[in-house]
Amino acid sequence: MIPSLLAPRTAAWASVSPAPTPEPSSTHTESPVEDALEGAADAGTAFWDWFAGWPLHVLIILAIGLVLLALLRRVIGHVTERIATGAGTTTTEESPAWRRYLSRTPFVENAIAMATPLASQRRAQRARTVGSVLRSTANIVVGTIMALMILQEFEVNVGPLVASAGVVGIALGFGAQSLVKDFISGVFLLVEDQFGVGDVVDLGSGATGTVEEVQLRVTQVRAFDGTLWYVRNGEILRAGNMTQQWSRAVAEVRVPVDADVDTVRAALGRAADAVQADPELSPLLLEAPSVRGIDAVNDITITFTLHAQTRPGDQWEVSREMRRLAQAELRRAGVLALPPDVEAAAIGPAPEV
Template sequence: MDEPVEEPVTEVANTMWQEFLNFLQTYQVPISVVIIIVVAVVLRFVLIKSVQKVVTQIVTGAKKSQNVDDTQAIIGSPLLAARLVQRTRTLGSVSNNLITITISAVALVMILGQFGVNLTAVLASAGIVAAGLAFGAQNIVKDVLNGIFMVFEDQLGVGDEVEIGEVSGRVEAVGIRITQVRDVHGTLWFIRNGEIARVGNRSHDWSRAILDLAVAGDADIELAKEVIQSTAETVVRQPRIAARVLEQPAVWGLEYVNGDQVIIRLVVKTRSGSQWEISRVLREALKLNLDQAGITLSSTAPVAVSFSGVDGPPPTPRKPNDYRQGPPKSGRRRNTQ
């Protein structure tokens, strides 16, 4: 009684299996295309999620990455944190685009292969078209490549004080093709990355507050240097200033001497972007303490002081739209009182 039942069951199973194989053979191409698309989508999703996870870890770890020991130092150095976030997110965006383009191109080639397309001819035609597009849009290609290198090399970042050609100001955005810089007048400049040949970055890693004080020529120079040094040391001990100072202030000595005045230079190494605020605080305290010590600041016209010795070579001329300093004489640094 059992044998007649087993034979039909076996036949049905064999028939279903054969029909399934026939189905796969008949619809092999569409099934392969669907599998390629699904695998490509899943692979892109996994890779992009991995990139996003890395970006998130770097951004949330900004405190450790910036070599800052406390929260106050992070607050005192917002430009560094902003630059890290900007650069990391830009790199993440570039990586996501590269992943999408690469996976899409490979999947497209595999799909065309399933339809029996001559891939050699397609790739040759695509190469010719790409060469034509690259020649016609070479400026765009140059902009994109230069932008990618600038981001990877960390030449500049959001919040940096930079000088790019005729434009000097604060970087507001760094894109793959365009960099946006706002100058002291509030003008937002859109600069093509391909046109950027040289970048002067005043906010990279660390900065230096430099104050040149013009003291009357008949003043007690040693007393003036002592007052300047002690005042600067007192100022940098203030809680809101201390977190932004990397080294103790130093009086470098006389930068210029004539019959009417002498220029005494004070320098303080600071976190990037903090030099201007620290300079303003120092000027207030120095003016008050020098007056109390009976030391008269020179009332003659400011004297242009060249960089020399440890200062390095003379700087390039500043442009009229300089973000912080204004238009001092070409190749010189103004006297700061």
């Protein structure tokens, strides 16, 4: 009876409130390891995003600038050292004709090296000094460009800096214009090869002697009496080089005004021939000595001049020998009086009374 009464109510309740069904979970709980990995990936991504900005650009600028500077310094050093040592490209008979042609030693360089004993030393000093200037210039130029590019990466306005550097450079130029003038003059002295180590020069103001060292700022000249002159390159208004390429030996000979000119010329000609025939002096000559003729006449003497083209730096030795031989020939010709002892030996003892 009771089950029959409850059956309709049970059916009604089932129709009103159906039985609940399990629902799937909407969230999934991650493990700590997965959280750490995801955080590391986010940090790596953020780091690379930051590193790909100005740090990477700065490193690229530094790397390219340093490599370029190293290449420039190496090329400058290699070229200047080859010029200084005179080393050429090694070639063989099997080498191409164009390589053998380019590696040959120029004729002019051979002639200068033979004529000037210190040509190699001068060339080496000039090349190494110019190379030092070029390396310093490369350091300044490349370093300045790198610094400006790096400042631009930091969003620094380099315009005012460049303008300020220009103003400072102008101020320093006015303040140290004599120093800048010395350096610029020194560079031109070396590049133009006006004189070098071993040359005998006259730089004015009494600075005459042998060049011992040529620097960018000063030139050291050793005078004949041992004085070492320091001459600033910017103060050299004229430079007389007495030992460059070739020289000329000049010997002035004075004879009495009443001497026979033809006899004197003949005696001086024999002296010139003796200089040419001397085995020690002939290698120093580039042309045969000759007598120029009468150069001056006064109330007492007549001046004749002997001259000869010589190798650089040998003109003084040739001049001294020409004077000695000229005096000997003039005495032998009777133009000049013999010394008393020589005259007595030539005439003989006085006869006994």
